[in-house]
Structures are given as C-alpha cells and as structure tokens.
Amino acid sequence: MLEQAKKTAVNVVIVERRIDEGDTRTAGDNGAGAVVSFTGVVRDNNEDRFVEAIVYECHESLVKAETQRIVAEVAGRHSVRSVSIVYRMGRVEVGAASLLVKITGAHRAGAFAAAGEIVDLIKARVPIWKHELYSDGTSTWL
C-alpha cells in the first residue's frame, strides 16, 4: 500500500514559551486525509486545591528519545503519516497549553487511535515532572 510504504515523519520539540500552532510540522502532505490534535492544558484545580500554575521540568534528551520510541511503537500498530509533539517546560499558567500532539493519517481511524495511545504513553513513560503552585502560596511536586 502506498500509505504504508511511507515512513512516519516524527517531530519532537521542547519549548520554554507559549506553544504555537507553527511548532508542529504537518503542512505539505497531500496524502493526509485526517489531522487529529490533542492539547493538554493546565486546569485551575487538582484534588480539591486551587491551582495557579504548574512549573514543568524534564530530562530533555531522555524526553526526546523516549518519545521517539513511543511513536515508533504506536506507528507500528496504526497507519499514520506524521506525528508532531510539542512539550512546554517552565512555568505554565492556568488555561495555557503544556502539551500539543498533532497526528496526520490517510484516514481518521488510525489518526484517532494513535493520538489516544501516544498521549497515554507520554503520561506513563516520558520523564516530565510537575511542580504545582497553589493560589494559597503553597506548592507540591507531583
């Protein structure tokens, strides 16, 4: 099949500023019939506490390597053409994005399935830690 012959294009970026739509690279692929994106956003509460912001910290090279491994695993199960992932480090305010995953595929089924699995595996395996800051001035590492 033409779509399976093409290797999945993978792009992993770590930024310390607001995530921009242009951080993903999905343009210029006329074989993609579906684009699925997931945005992880800092919410204003966690376990009955009011959250003001989260400070994200990671092991950068390990984040990139482990993300590449995750994408390779998932791309082996679903037909996807490209995977673009943006992580934001540093202080992220409530309502702002800390993660953007964008996937293109020839068809929506593969793209939806891959998006869900990739986000689940990122949460489970990628070494990113969160220092949650509360509105009462306290904080905790998650």
Added chain:
Amino acid sequence: MQVQLLFFARLREVFGASRVTLDVSDVDTVGHLARRLADHKPEIASVPLRFAVNDEFVDENRPLRDGDTIAVVHPVSGG
C-alpha cells in the same frame, strides 16, 4: 570508578544537586546503586526509581561502567 548521577524535580531537592559525581568502585550494578542511594537517603527508599544511561532506560542488572552518566528517574504522577 566514577559515574555521574542526574537528579530532577523532587529528587534534586532531596539530594541537593542536579548533578553529582560519585565514586562507585565498590558498586557493581544499577540495582546495587539504587540500594546505595536508598541507604543514603532513607526517605526515597520506597520510591520506585528507574535509571537511564545514554537516554535509554536500563534494568537493575546493567553493570556500571566508568564515566557513565545515569539519570535517576522517579515516577511522574498526575495527568
């Protein structure tokens, strides 16, 4: 034999540094190193640690080698 350990987030605060050079002449494997760290900081004894060398997770039987840079990775919680 010396290795470098990398600590992040809460572990960085527990160990008071993000990067530590350690003489491990009497430590043979990653698992042995984990037990040594727990002896040194009992508050992390119950934390399930993972270790990564050259950006790849390794198991506890992996022998330590002079010059290794070893990331000490503790669990990430929350969604």
